[in-house]
Amino acid sequence: MTVADAIRDAAAVLAATSDTARLDAEVLMAHALGVTRSELLLRHMRNPAPPGFAALVARRQVHEPVAYIVGEQEFFGLPFRVSPAVLIPRGDSEVLVEAALAAHPAPEPDAKRVLDCGTGSGALLLAVLHGLPQASGTGIDRSADALAVAQDNAARLGLAGRAAFALADWHQPGWADSLGGPFDLVLANPPYVEDDADLAPSVRVHEPAGALFAGAEGLDDYRVLVPQLPGLLAPGGVALVEIGHAQADAVTALAAQAGMEATLHRDLGGRARVLELRVPGMQGLERKIPLGKGTATA
Template identity: 70%
Template sequence: MPEDTVAAAIREAALKLGASSDTARLDAEVLMAHALGATRSEVLLRHMGAPVPESYEAMVARRMAQEPVAYITGQQEFFGLPFAVSSDVLIPRGDSEVLVETAIAERPQARRILDCGTGSGALLLAVLSQLPGARGVGIDCSSSALAVARANAEALGLAGRAALALADWHVPGWAEALGGPFDLILANPPYVEDDAPLDLSVRAFEPAGALFSGPEGLDDYRVLIPQLRDLLAPSGMALVEIGHAQADAVSAIGRAAGLSVRLHRDLADRPRVLGFW
């Protein structure tokens, strides 16, 4: 097979990326699929002998500099749904699917949903996709993030049930115009310690305001969780994502605010979500 084909370019890219990525071959294939406007399966089955797109080399260079593949392609799947992403939002991760699954199981009859720190809209839109009778509000303190969430709501056909609003839970009165109370509150607030050792692909590229929350990673929990009680309907529940070592500390914040607490673990049996009611 000629050396200027897709197959050869993928092999070369995988070798280059091997020093910086644990998923070098996969990265090379995904980037090629994006460059060709095809699926990864289509590339492997139909395009391996095709000429290499001009855009591919630059995308590989970006990945070699540790930029996440999702930001290079502008896409990330979450809960089986396609989401547009940019450096204005965190990349949705599979660990957060536990929160979606828990929300659907705990409050399948929910009609009013609030998503605090919606980012790309992944949590809210995934839950709405499974609860056709529900409507939701996603808030974020970043107008750029809200633009990404609005685009995703439109693309998924959920814009009619998902309102997106600029709001900051650190500002008094932030929730007054949101139309509560809510049957279900979702939140994946910043919870990383300021000096936490993170991969360069995270620390250098994902938005710091959505990651870091003080020396213990607890500052946003301390502000948001005491406000949940007044936002919940009488039978409502709030589901909050946590770091794997934060269950006890965040549970204590909830109990001090007069809330009951239940822990939910992810598939690796790590603490992942706390339910408050």
């Protein structure tokens, strides 16, 4: 059987599991051959199919995410290693990186110190550091396994010298005392999924529950973390917090109770995605960053 035949058959099998069955089959075949997808399509379609391909397809048949099978996911144009210890970085989260790179916390033109709360694979922190070559940052997570993945990604991207990682949990008293704050930028993609949310099996069964679920309303972690943000920020600092599409009002209200003002950034689908939080009177010159996705000041 040729590679082309095997991909065709795999796509037919995976159609019951995935909305992107043909793409999944091609990515898995490229992984089995140890080549890029472009190389696969240009040079290998008539070659014999490798024996390991069927096992990869079988894993995808039971809803295991392709990113976990191949061990990698691209985010903000950078390759990140992923494992079941971390959430798979998603394109919607790139809105947070764009907002962070455009935030320009006063009085400096660009951030020098960055904190990433719930770093997982390190994708947010490392993408921001890649775009801010003068900055250094710390990523915290309550999972030691996740931190190992993040550290590996920092090394692979040549950012280990500017990125540190620490085991910490914002639910615990004094969790930030040893992090060396305050910070110009605080990034956060906390758990925000409702406990009974209707999720695809690839997410609910395979991705880490501790990084997903946050109570009946999906707001439990915001209620703990958001009130602590002002104490983490340097004068003029900015916090960027990812939210669920229906959570903008609730999290904006939590920020207001903590003395912060919120600007909403939407993703490419027009859904609420990120809140940019500042403490009034500390930021100097007001800036609004449209990003081409729509903003609103709360």
